[in-house]
Amino acid sequence: MANGAGTRRQLTAIVILILLLPVLYLCFKWVMADLHAYPARYAVKDWSRQNPAKTDEVLRLLDKIDTAISYTPENAELLELKARILYQRALLNGLMVNQPLSEPVANDLRSALALHRQASELRPQWSYSWANLGLMKAWLGEFDQEWLFAVEQAKETGPWELSVNLAVSESALLGWRSLPSSSQSLALAAMERALLHKPRAVRYFLIHYKLLYPICASLSQSKEQKQVCRPIKQ
DSSP: OHHHHHHHHHHHHHHHHHHHHHHHHHHHHHHHHHHHHHHHHHHHHHOOSSSOOOHHHHHHHHHHHHHHHHHOTTOHHHHHHHHHHHHHHHHHTTOOTTSOOOHHHHHHHHHHHHHHHHHHHHOTTOHHHHHHHHHHHHHTTOOSHHHHHHHHHHHHHOTTOHHHHHHHHHHHHTTGGGSOHHHHHHHHHHHHHHHTTOHHHHHHHHHHTTOHHHHHTTSOOSHHHHHHHSOOOO
């Protein structure tokens, strides 16, 4: 009797373990993906125009994020992180306003665009994916229906997210003079939301794209607008 009860307990434990194996394996994959992705999360958060990425850092992070994605290939966050690292590499490789795209830069932008598409499909309520999708389209000169849909979705899913509004603003500035008035109005609304939180960043973009005075004439009058639109010191 005792031996029979012990055997049943052992069999029950084995069955439970077998049933738990898929869950344990899934947890293992998520943990490993998270460990490899951590350096990329930290770096992307820290990058800015004043603190840009370094070439060797980008290569190391691409290797890390590729390993992370190999564990969880349908993880939208990781796909977006890789896209943002590729964008940084494009900037390091000479991505500039009104300059022809070199083949390596264009390839990185297209790869980043494809990753943002995947991320937005997997996580359609995540405004950052939509905003960055629009930004990649803009750098590629593709101000089409997909670009418009992306910036509209960015507005719908994250209207008060600063980074989202700045990305939407920059994407519009890249093709401002060729945009229809309806698209310009959409971008102006994003700029006005952004300047409430970070007028210095909005002013930087307007000066950088040589559009300070044309756009300031269309922004609503406010204390922040005056701060953004003050004359440029010669």
